[in-house]
Amino acid sequence: MDDTDKHRGHTETGHDPQTPEYRGATGGWGSLKGIMGIYGNAHASPEALKILTTQNKPKGMMCTSCAWAKPADPHTLEFCENGAKATLWEATIRRVTPEFFSEHTVSELRRWHDHDLEAAGRLTHPMRYDPGCDRYVEVSWQEAYSEIGGKLRGLDPKSTVFYSSGHSALEPAYLFALFARLYGHNNLPQSSNMCHETTSVNLKTFIGTPVGTCTLEDFKHCDAIFFFGQNTGSNSPRFLHVLKDAVDRGCRIVTFNPVREKGLLEFVDPLNPVQMTVGSPTQISEQFYQVRAGGDIAVLSGMIKCLFDAEEKAPGTVLDHEFIKAHTTGLDPMLEAVKAMSWDMIEAHSGLTRAMIESAADVYINAKNVIGIYGMGITQHVNGWLSLGMLVNLLLLGGNVGRLGAGISPVRGHSNVQGQRTVGVSEKIETEAVPVDKLEQLFGFKVPREDGRNVVAAGEGILDGSVKAIVLLGGNLVKAMPDRDRLEKAWPDLDLTVYIATKLNRSHLTPGKMSYLLPCLGRTDRDVQETGEQAVSMEDSLSNIYGSLGSATPPGDKVRSEVEIICELAKATLADSNPNLRWDDWIADYGLIRDLIEATYPDKFKDFNARLFVPGGFYRGNSARERRWKTESGKAQFTTPDTISALGEPLMDPTSSDGRMTLVTLRSNDQFNTTIYGFSDRLRGLEGNRDVLLINRDEMRRFDLQDGERITLVSDLDDGIDRRVSGLTVTAYDLPDGCVAGYYPELNPLVPLSYHEKNSGTPAYKGAPVRILTGR
Template sequence: MEDHPYNATQQDPDTPFDGAPAGGWGSLKGVARITGEAKPSAVAMKILGGLNKPGGVMCSSCAWAKPAKPNTFEFCENGAKATLWELDRRRVGAEFFAEHSVETLRGWHDHDLESSGRLTEPMRYDPGSGHYKPVSWDEAFAEIGRELAAMSPKEAVFYASGHAGLEASYLYALFARAMGHQNLPQSSNMCHETTSVNLKAAIGTPVGTCTLEDFDHCDTIFFFGQNTGSNSPRFLHVLKEAVDRGCKIVTFNPVRERGLIEFADPQSPAQMTVSGPTTISDHYYQVKPGGDIAAMAGLMKCVLAAEDAAPGTVLDQDFIAAETTGFDETAARIRATDWTEIEAESGLTRAMIEEAAEVYLSADRAIGIYGMGLTQHVNGWLNLGMLVNLLLMRGNIGKLGAGISPVRGHSNVQGQRTVGVGEKSAHMPADKLKELFGIDAPTEEGLNAVHACEGILDGRVKAMISLGGNLVRALPDRERMEAAWPKLRLSVHVATKLNRSHLAPGKVSYILPCLGRTDRDIQAGGEQAVSMEDTFSHIYGSIGQAEPPSDQVKSELAVVAGIAKATPPPNPALRWDEWTANYDLVRALIARTFPDDFAEMNEKLMQPGGFYRGNPARERNWQTDSGKAQFTTPTTLSALGGKPAGKDGMTLVTLRSNDQFNTTIYGFSDRLRGLSGGREVVLIHPAEIERLGLEEGQRVALETLIDDGVNRRVEGLTVTSYDLPPGCVAGYYPELNPLVPLSYHEKNSQTPAYKGTPVRIVA
């Protein structure tokens, strides 16, 4: 096979590159650096030793599984960073805020804000002085409750990041509906809501179908748009084991990510010294941004051709006939699609796609893995539909060693949806709310993140309660949103550390400090555990072990219950004080509200490996409108909302560094990409730099090529050579969020299209 100029097997020697594998000594050095910076307490090593193990702390970083038989060290570089960052000995209280005004803090870098330390006491913003000032919990709860009661329920929005446990999340969702609204946006609105909406339509489940067991039996794994090395490094151990037993891995991604190229297990003395790293991907194809639909169309075309050559031996005809609908129309469209179109849209040659198809055709059991490279596109619905199509063709959903598996980012982002944090009535059963609490739940759908932002911009939304997270920084159209946020009547932030969102206070604004996952949670009923759900629908209990940063810091559940109790009118069926004293009572409510998923939840909470809440599609129980798995007929070969126009039009892909978790910036090293220093960069292939008349190191701006009356521009970016497909530029999230319009999103879920925004470089 002749190498395609932008998809060569080897890294371009003229672009930044770290020759070290994912894991290895680099990972250990990264942990050592953050340990020195955060100066964690002595209990940190004890917590790390028990991290992700039964009876220990469940990592607050990614949502990867916690195995029943854990490794000696069941944590990765990211997990260690998140844990040590939370165990920070530095403190932020009244003295800090007296010294630093909000205006002064706006000039600080995001990294510096969070590295100031743990929040220690409730604070209220004083508009007259421009400072946050201390306030008692009783005063804070009373005023927040009065403010919420004074407005229409639909004017309030309750946002949740993926941090809070199932118990606090359930009460949060209950509080919103008791108040009379379903405005419950969540961090998945920015990443995997495309999954929740479109996977549900295709196969009847809003989550992936795989469990850890499937990786012991699969013959091949196809990756699309997922960066395991930076986003879920413990997955690398599973991939290494799969490769060692002969599993073939094929990756499609515009960026060559080290974690899917090679991995050195930090827990293997041999790999750390003499034997060398494990090669992860047998084939790695640098597909164009938005080109995954075309690549999958090519793979499907190869499967159909193989069936034509040997009828009855390639397609799973019995499965297709009994379990699916829409195959004939989809197959006809794929057959009619020309290879010239497929090559043009994917950026890959026919030979490359045929090479990948040979791996798929040789495998009896295949898993499809994807991340935000598929979900954060205007046509993300079709990205997912095409991956489902490919798997359905050979019966690769609903059998051991096969399935579709989105890799979720935040540790409990999936679980929060499961227990009711969501804008739809279907997220929390109205009949149960009536039976248990006498609540007539609202029937009108609430606001997701995009719709809530539109409400802030036009004045319909008056209050924003944020249970964790850094929403202002995570949103698209960030400059417009930061300017609009102070128009809110009420803004409340429940947080462990200071972040950028706290510096855009509303008319009445609070920062309420909460316990982290690592902190001991002692209530009137004794020491409490919290729970969370992983990306494979398993539920785990977590018990904090560190002393809280101060005696004024409350648990997330206690904060939610305190605000709810102070918000009129009272409802004696809502026993906020009892639930705060004993989280077992909350888990019993979760089990009664969602009996199919959480039966005997308290009894199973500390089960090694978690307890599985099940997945109907895994059993080939298709809870779709047709009662069958749905083939999706492609209407386009591009996931982009529109092609960048003109010679200088480019497609922007936003990235996270391996020194970052969501909006939290641990440092300025992107070791796995060979980059370090400032984050204000624009990555571009050397040939594209030459074509556009630019120079390495030149300072430029990026402008958005969407004409909606708003000029979106980010300046001060340094041109940096990098191995990317033609027509593509890349840069860091959240620094480049201002370039993504609020209206530019996946069409069914409103997930922002961070992986395919049309831009141009302005010298």
């Protein structure tokens, strides 16, 4: 063990087992216990258990949790702990009725915890905020549509924002984007703005596609998988079955993450009786390295140095020269920049030793087919573009894009976050997702040609008053936004806020001058319209499209589908002289909407309705997978690094003692985005309290902190704005030096709106500069 390892912990990889951690494996009995705990807490209906038996199966309900793929040959129970929690949480018997609002003012509800707001149950009636009594009061649907439409007609369309959560299906998403453009704007921010927009913008520059290139079949043929900044165990547990199968046949997995996430360490398959009883857990990662926050560029630069060194020693045996010559450009400047990086710099910024990085590189060198997996640990950084570019560089050197068993694969969160972009929910007009000519031909109107606002620009507009109204199709944007305290104070100045939702959340308790809360069906609910039972569809993170049928009894006869709400709002807002806008027909038959999607995107959605329930979904295609590079050069682009860290400028010196730390925000095991199912973070060994500051014991000694001490965390961005979160409990935890961690969204106020990925505007939730203040 060298000096670096001794400083960082007690094992060869720097792991400190003396701080809290989960002693069991991911999955197994712990997963089943977690599901049962939420079943009772959610007060789920008996129908919820029936839904679980058909979840993620053809003609069943597609999970509302993560966007992981649904296999063509599903397990008997094709759901994971998080997917079960999402279903049970939505299919509750509890109701939030007009009587509930008559008993609670908005000011009172703002004092409730986020968990308790959603636990109150499903919304049942359309409501309008009454500032006189500080309550939501019942309003008829027709009144709500008429009043909202009238208000929108009186506003400049460019002063309004239509935000969409990644939960909504393809059909309402398509209509939502169409409504916005007919109304006169492209202000269509979406939840990917806060998570994976780094991918959509930059991956297209590198290889010509805004999404990953892998399919499920690739995981049956890969020899090695490299994970960067992704927490499979909590965020996409069904993926663990795929990883277990890969490991069982000899695939080697290497992981880089500041936190030793249990899901990428070991797994017990809950569907395997032998493993559940007398068997041993499957070790997922052969190597697991706790890289410093923002250190992925350094790691990847080190690995690439190792590849070039090995190639020089044995020419023609490491790099895929034929692929590089035929399909890539930009190799030489990238190589020159990487060679100029010293190992001292690489070790300092990565927090890892040269030997660790060389060991990881050996796995790559000895693998024929390699897949690169990543999550928000790469995308939510100021220089996330370069972290992603360096990962693409690594894959291109071995020809590991565009062939079976290889590729790049971001793991998405929201179940249809990728699909909504595919069907036009985009603030950027010059993308494949917005085929202007097709839209104008189909609907006979002039599409606005000016790019709209993303989440950051929408937030800036709320702060400066240029945004006057916001319509939220799902989500909890007030809570999810960076710079939350500032935005929450400015939000009530909006002229209009419209919330389309299934459950109560923090955003609804921040009404504008005119505010409506409109209850919609969830994906678990049966949706019956004039032509009968309706299905909706979504796209997973591997570009497959699936149909979904809900079967639960809706929470009330006043609850409407998202499709119906969008169509009725559009009818109330827009002129009714366009014969191409068949809003009533689209409400009656969602198949007609799918026909429109097919007509708009014929290459991706050919025979859409006929293929809606194909087992395993139908693949919409990916140009880079076919080695067709839709880039400026017509080839895959090597990226030349201009810095060694993903953190913003000025770079923090990892060896400095000036007190600046890097904040990494986390989601718990009992959480999906801003939804808090409970207060257990079982897979990290943490329970009960979400207002915590995680920090390693060496750093605690450096700052003279005690376990259990209450502190204040403040932003260290030098922009003259005071951002702080107080009352955090210091908790010793196994983290690299130089960083602290805490929960999202509680620590969002510390992430400045202006501190985001350079090209996409994705907030830097995984790498914000902070300082610790004590009460002493």
